[in-house]
Every structure is written in C-alpha cells, then in structure tokens.
Amino acid sequence: xxxxxxxxxxxxxxxxxxxxxxxxxxxxxxxxxxxxxxxxxxxxxxxxxxxxxxxxxxxxxxxxxxxxxxxxxxxxxxxxxxxxxxxxxxxxxxxxxxxxxxxxxxx
Amino acid sequence: xxxxxxxxxxxxxxxxxxxxxxxxxxxxxxxxxxxxxxxxxxxxxxxxxxxxxxxxxxxxxxxxxxxxxxxxxxxxxxxxxxxxxxxxxxxxxxxxxxxxxxxxxxxxxxxxxxxxxxxxxxxxxxxxxxxxxxxxxxxxxxxxxxxxxxxxxxxxxxxxxxxxxxxxxxxxxxxxxxxxxxxxxxxxxxxxxxxxxxxxxxxxxxxxxxxxxxxxxxxxxxxxxxxxxxxxxxxxxxxxxxxxxxxxxxxxxxxxxxxxxxxxxxxxxxxxxxxxx
Numbered sequence: 125x126x127x128x129x130x131x132x133x134x135x136x137x138x139x140x141x142x143x144x145x146x147x148x149x150x151x152x153x154x155x156x157x158x159x160x161x162x163x164x165x166x167x168x169x170x171x172x173x174x175x176x177x178x179x180x181x182x183x184x185x186x187x188x189x190x191x192x193x194x195x196x197x198x199x200x201x202x203x204x205x206x207x208x209x210x211x212x213x214x215x216x217x218x219x220x221x222x223x224x225x226x227x228x229x230x231x
Numbered sequence: 232x233x234x235x236x237x238x239x240x241x242x243x244x245x246x247x248x249x250x251x252x253x254x255x256x257x258x259x260x261x262x263x264x265x266x267x268x269x270x271x272x273x274x275x276x277x278x279x280x281x282x283x284x285x286x287x288x289x290x291x292x293x294x295x296x297x298x299x300x301x302x303x304x305x306x307x308x309x310x311x312x313x314x315x316x317x318x319x320x321x322x323x324x325x326x327x328x329x330x331x332x333x334x335x336x337x338x339x340x341x342x343x344x345x346x347x348x349x350x351x352x353x354x355x356x357x358x359x360x361x362x363x364x365x366x367x368x369x370x371x372x373x374x375x376x377x378x379x380x381x382x383x384x385x386x387x388x389x390x391x392x393x394x395x396x397x398x399x400x401x402x403x404x405x406x407x408x409x410x411x412x413x414x415x416x417x418x419x420x421x422x423x424x425x426x427x428x429x430x431x432x433x434x435x436x437x438x439x440x441x442x443x444x445x446x447x448x449x450x451x452x453x454x455x456x457x458x459x460x461x462x463x464x465x466x467x468x469x470x471x472x473x474x475x476x477x478x479x480x481x482x483x484x485x486x487x488x489x490x491x492x493x494x495x496x497x498x499x500x501x502x503x504x505x506x507x508x
Contacts (some may be wrong), residue, residue, distance in 0.1 A: 152302070154412075169349075171349070174408055175434070176396075176397065176398065180396070180397055181396070181428065181430035181431075182396045182397075182398060182408050183396065183407050183408035183409045184317065184409070185409045186264075186316060186348075187263070189267065194409070195408045195409050196406075196408055196410065197408050198398060198403055198404060198408075205435070206346075207349060207435065208348070208349070209348070209349055212435075228388070
C-alpha cells in the first residue's frame with residue numbers, strides 16, 4: 125500500500141538537470157483505489173518499454189524496488205508499454221524539456 | 232552454432248537447477264538486481280568490476296579471467312548458462328567474452344531475467360558457496376572482436392551494423408533513453424553502417440525471434456550475409472547481442488563485435504562521421 129503522504133510518480137528528481145533532460149517517469153501500482161486515486165502496491169518486477177512516434181522500440185527499464193521507472197527521452201510523443209506477469213498495457217505520453225512527465229500507472 | 236547449442240529455455244533451467252555440471256551466471260547492467268533475487272544457485276559477475284580491466288580500456292587479462300572463473304567454481308567442462316536483465320544485453324556480452332577466452336559450453340537463457348520475472352518464476356537471495364576450481368582459459372580469439380582500424384577500413388566495403396536505437400544512430404541522442412544524455416563525444420554513426428537496432432531481434436518478452444525472422448531483418452536492411460560483418464553500439468554490449476544473433480543463432484561466420492563501439496569511434500580525431508537516418 126502506498127502511504128498517503130508519498131509524492132505520486134517516479135523517483136526523486138534531485139540531481140537531474142531538467143533544463144537539459146526530457147524525463148518520462150512514474151510508478152506502477154497493482155490494484156487498489158481510493159476515491160478514484162490509485163493507491164495499490166508498487167509492482168517491483170514490471171518492465172517498461174519506450175517506443176518512439178513510429179512505434180519503434182527505443183529503450184526498456186525494469187521498475188525499481190518502489191515500483192518506479194525513469195527514461196531520459198527526447199522531447200515529443202512516445203508510447204509506453206508496461207509488461208508485468210499477466211499484464212500488458214500501452215499508454216501514449218509526451219516528453220518535454222524542463223517539465224518532467226510524471227505518471228501513476230495502475231495495472 | 233545454432234539455437235539448440237546456444238540457447239536454453241526457462242523450462243530447461245527449471246529441470247537443471249540441481250545439475251552439478253551446470254553453473255548459472257547472472258550478468259546485469261543494474262548490478263543490484265542479483266541481490267534483490269536471482270535464480271536458485273546462480274552466481275553473478277559484475278560487468279565492470281569483474282569484466283573490465285579497470286586501468287586500460289580492455290577485457291581483463293587471461294590470468295584474471297582464469298582467476299574469476301576458478302574462484303567461482305567454474306571448470307573447463309562446466310556448462311555455463313548466462314542470463315541477465317535488459318533483454319540479456321550484458322549476458323550476451325559475457326557470452327561473447329566466454330567465447331573470446333575459448334570456453335567450450337556456454338549458453339544463454341532465452342528471454343533472460345525478464346521472461347523469468349514475467350512468468351513469475353522463483354528468485355532467491357541465497358548466494359551459493361562453490362568449491363574453487365583451476366580454470367585454464369585459451370588465448371583470446373580475436374576473430375570475433377573488431378578493433379578501430381579494421382572498422383575504419385570496413386567503411387564502404389564490409390557490412391557495418393549499428394545496433395543502437397534510431398535516435399542514437401541519427402545523432403539525436405548520445406545514449407540509450409534510460410540513461411542520462413551525457414558524454415562529450417560526437418553524435419552520429421559510422422558512414423555506410425546500416426541501422427538495425429538490437430531490439431528488432433527480440434520479442435517483447437525478451438526471447439529471440441525465429442531464425443527466418445532474424446535472417447529477414449538483416450537481409451531486408453541490406454546486409455549481405457556473404458560478406459564479413461562488424462557490429463557496434465555505444466559500449467559493445469548491445470552489439471554483443473546482435474553478434475550473438477548473427478554468429479550463434481544464424482551461424483554466420485566472420486561476424487565481429489566492435490566493443491570499442493561509439494564511445495571509441497565517436498571520440499577519434501579525424502575519422503568520418505555521418506548523421507541523419
């Protein structure tokens with residue numbers, strides 16, 4: 125269960141120079157919801173694939189021990205594919221320099 | 232070489248967990264993964280601390296490789312089965328490394344750690360204690376390793392395959408998108424290289440595509456399999472993956488991994504560089 129006070133989304137951005145990097149990050153949660161807000165358990169062994177605007181594979185990361193992931197992408201439109209045991213989920217996202225794209229993804 | 236001798240399935244792994252002739256070795260980019268859990272009985276090699284010289288930019292010496300294997304209880308007749316995260320990138324690099332030093336029986340788990348996790352197969356934290364051996368390596372086999380001068384000479388004559396992502400090939404990114412975009416070297420690619428990202432060879436679950444599909448990926452991108460081929464990426468791991476596909480799964484001879492890759496080539500003074508798709 126994710127604690128109430130935790131900041132939603134990906135890992136801390138301390139030390140990341142957002143004037144230069146276009147970050148897409150987030151957390152993967154399984155089940156659980158309160159008042160429409162996902163609050164399930166973080167998924168530790170999910171694999172997140174980043175596809176470019178042509179659907180070409182660009183990168184892949186596993187989630188960390190808090191269920192979080194991060195990509196340093198170029199600005200523009202991307203697709204995320206979330207793989208976890210028994211689950212495959214696709215999402216369209218945008219990346220921009222300066223403003224991190226920070227997601228809470230429920231599976 | 233072929234799929235039968237180079238790959239094992241996760242089912243094979245489950246059946247051979249207690250096989251005394253088999254040693255499972257995990258090699259990851261994220262070296263904390265092994266501590267979080269690994270296949271029962273598996274040991275781990277650290278891609279940098281165990282497999283890089285540290286002073287010179289090179290593989291470790293034959294003596295250091297022998298010491299590493301001896302210390303970990305790997306004998307000359309052991310069946311070494313490698314696997315790792317990130318679609319087996321660093322595991323295929325280690326596979327190539329074992330071949331450089333002439334190990335007889337080395338294999339890769341098809342799908343690697345990702346498929347193991349997606350199948351929710353068990354991972355353990357116990358680190359096995361293995362009795363030491365006296366491993367004797369062969370002299371390096373450089374017929375599967377390319378150096379920069381051969382790469383420059385190959386421009387316009389041999390197949391050069393750039394296995395990085397299209398954005399790295401074109402010069403848009405300097406590194407894979409899960410790594411910070413740092414590094415002072417030039418961006419771009421080696422002229423006349425064909426961009427065939429390593430990922431084309433892998434299914435979404437990390438397993439390799441069929442031989443027919445694999446062959447078609449290279450041939451349709453303009454690779455003449457009758458000619459010698461050099462594969463490169465940024466630091467030589469992803470290109471070890473593509474070397475594995477060509478040399479070990481498709482049985483194509485004269486395929487070399489250029490482990491200096493873009494971090495070397497893109498820092499050389501005066502060599503030709505191309506940008507764009």
